[in-house]
């Protein structure tokens with residue numbers, strides 16, 4: 125049986141080869157990014173000088189525990205590389221992200237980076253985005269109005285799906301690091317991800333959505349046959 129966690133760590137280890145002393149790094153969130161932060165901690169302890177900006181409180185806590193020096197986007201303006209996982213990656217290196225609920229900070233940090241390296245096991249590679257439910261971060265105020273507007277955006281983009289308010293394991297509404305809620309929508313194949321992204325971004329109650337368009341520069345995919353490094357076309 126394939127050890128998915130071992131594949132995630134292999135992808136993370138390959139991404140670490142791109143890190144050089146002096147770099148400013150965006151640190152992603154999720155089980156794959158966690159391997160990267162873990163390995164980065166080893167590199168820091170071996171003397172490599174980097175500074176990181178975490179994309180969630182969970183990653184901040186992990187990075188601190190690993191001894192990775194941290195800063196914020198208020199203290200520095202640009203990052204060299206963000207290394208993060210993804211829920212789906214298509215051949216254009218557009219992504220669905222937010223399965224871990226950190227999409228807002230992840231997108232802010234990736235947007236401030238010269239490059240974004242996406243690390244994943246190769247089950248995340250898809251011809252078309254949409255099998256994974258699209259996470260949409262919303263303001264709790266006026267939720268029904270926001271959902272109606274989201275439904276109109278889906279119709280314009282030729283997709284549809286049930287909107288589910290994300291809950292935590294304890295049954296309470298999941299609250300993001302920014303104090304918002306997440307609606308997950310299983311849309312099936314999304315024909316035109318950039319168009320849907322634009323329509324969702326125009327809705328006032330939508331804080332951010334999990335379509336990452338034009339942000340991924342490189343994907344490092346680990347599978348049973350080895351590692352594939354794919355550059356954005």
Ligand SMILES: O=C(CO)[C@H](O)[C@H](O)COP(=O)(O)O
Nearest residue numbers: 154155156209222223224226
């Ligand atoms: O977007 C994310 C968190 O918001 C993660 O990168 C995504 O959910 C992938 O997670 P994992 O590496 O655990 O499969």
